[in-house]
Amino acid sequence: MVVTRFAPSPTGYLHIGGLRTALFSYLWAKKNGGKFVLRIEDTDKARNSNEATQAILEAFAWLGLEADGDITYQSKRSDIYAKYIKQLLDEGKAYKCYMSREELDTLRETQMANKERTKYDGKYRDFKGTPPEGVEPVIRIKAPISGEIIVHDGVKGDVVFQAEDILDDFVIARADGSPTYNFVVAIDDALMGINEVIRGDDHLSNTPKQIVVYEALGFDIPKFYHVPMIHNQQGKKLSKRDGATDVMEYKAMGYLPEALLNFLVRLGWSHGDQEIFSMDEMKALFDPKDINKSASIYNTEKLDWLNAHYIKNTPNDELVELLLDFDIVLTSHDKKEILLDALKERAKTLKELATLSREVITTPSEYDAKAVKKAFKGNAFEVLENFAAKLNAADTLHLPADYHHVMESVVNEMEIGFGKIGNPLRVALLGKMSGPGLDAVMAILGRDETLLRIQNAIKANAN
Structure with missing residues (x-):
């Protein structure tokens, strides 16, 4: 059974890139009759926000992406992480490191001066002596110092990392006992x-470290799919201006x-040239093996087209x-x-x-000045008054076609083109030249409101 997850950190809003990852994970699980799990990675107490957590849940509810089972919160699993830290220490696969912040800074400066990669030098990896006083140790895992991961x-296919180039004995628990990201994610x-x-x-560089944790604890390594980023039209990282905003902003x-x-x-x-997919079609057709290897381009026009x-x-x-x-509020509107x-x-949007x-x-x-100048010229007011009189005398006025017949009668009687009545009537009814079909507008407004707007327009613009 395929089991996927989405695991956001509640340090800010759910953005469009995160939502795409969640969607891909959701679709792949559902296609295979599996489970899609939601996990809130809220171990960073300094940066976490309850509001951000609620915003993530609100977005999921709005989009209809339901997780299977209860939502997991990492902050409630500290005993589990402590158990595995102890296990690794007991098995000699992790150790306490007493290197102070000052020592680490000095080491980094020396390595930079020598044009070396900055990394922990393994000082306490096999330490047997007496620990220095006054230093609360961090816990480091024994990572491989050679070979490939x-x-x-x-x-992307197989991605090969040289252990000596990308790994050192990374910290799995801070001095205060709190576990680190790559450790808890793997567990x-x-x-x-x-x-x-x-x-x-952007998580690809974390994956070798997580594999180290999987292997140290004897866990099975999952199948990974690392999805290229979403870029803007210029091929750069998506910014808030481009669309990388809170998902609920889209609502x-x-x-x-x-x-x-x-x-x-x-x-x-x-999937071929298909552009429009129902949720059922997405579930049936999606396969992460078909994800493009290159970054995708965010296109607002495409979103607007789909939304329309x-x-x-x-x-x-x-x-x-x-x-x-x-x-x-149109609930009780009869038209x-x-x-x-x-x-x-x-x-294009709601x-x-x-x-x-x-x-x-x-x-x-008020009335658009340019529209007034264009529409209310010549005998425009005479046309409007004639139309209003015929409208007032008409027997049946319910459908757009009924109003159209009245317009036709004025056009025929006065021997004018439709534009001669259409333009001034549109400005009278809507205050501007653009808008939906006049027949429909008048059917929506009804006789009395249509007449009132014609009278208002003549009064306001007949100088």
């Missing part, structure tokens, strides 16, 4: 049965979870609920179907859909 990576993955690890390739900007997940699955993975697709295909009753987050059908073809809705259902308080 090979990471069998599902994305947790082993004890939780994690057998396939999908993570960013605030009006993106749908389905669109965001679809967007992320295509950042570094593909999902908005168009979201039922109107769901859109009504989603728009509540953007202060648009909400016409409104949303007219607008959701034009909106925020944009909310703005478009507000522009239709809110009476204009």
Whole structure:
């Protein structure tokens, strides 16, 4: 059974790169009928934040990425880590190092001056003497000092590290007894049965150290997939300005979870030329062996295109609920179907859909100057007054087509083009030249509101 995990540190928001890693891990577990585990790596007490933890959980809930079983918190597992530290000490695979901070600094300066790689020199590796007084020791693991460590990576192939170049006897427990990252990650993955690890390739340099811990404790080594980073359009590390922001900001900007997940699955993975994937399709088709070896490029236009697709295909009753987050209340609006059908073809985000809705259902308080100059010229007011009179006299006005018939009658009677009525009517109703079809706008507003807006526009602009 495939068991994967996502293990964020709650020191900040969940960003887009972390979410992609979580998604890949989730899909691979689900495709194989396995388990996807969520572990909060909260051992860094100085940097951890309860707010960050809640933000991670909130993002997972919004996106529908449900973890299997209870969420694991590293901060509650200190007894387990202490047990394995003791085991390694008892077996002679780890030792207490009494080297002071000053000694370490002096050693590093000497090595730098000699153009050597800075590393711990193993002073206490086989120490048998009397420990110095007043120094609380750290615990170091005995790492191999020669040979190779090979990471069998599902994305990059075999990655070979020379032990003497990348390892020293790294610290597995600090002087205060708290364990270090590479130590606890290996233990947790082993004890939780994690057998396939999908993570960013910024972690690749940690993997040899974790393999040292696995081997020292006799644990099975999982299969690794190190995923290349997401870059901006210039090929550089993604910044907050480019989109590396809190995942929940995407909700605030009006993106749908389905669109965001679809967007992320295509950042570094593909299935032929297919661009749109449902969650079921992602689960069926995703395979980490198909992840690209090169960095992927973040493209806002692609995200907007996908989001527009999902908005168009979201039922109107769901859109009504989603728009509540953007202060648009259409629950009891009798023309909400016409409104949303007219607008959701034009909106890239829910925020944009909310703005478009507000522009239709809110009476204009001002009129765009350029639009006024273009629309209210010649006999524009005469056309509007004629239209208003016919609208007032019409028998049946329910559907967009009913309003269109009234417009046609004015066009035919006055022998004018549709633009002669369309432009001034649009500015009268919306305060600007852009917007959805006028037939739909008037059907949404109804006769009385349409007449009121025409009267307001004539009064405000007829000088």
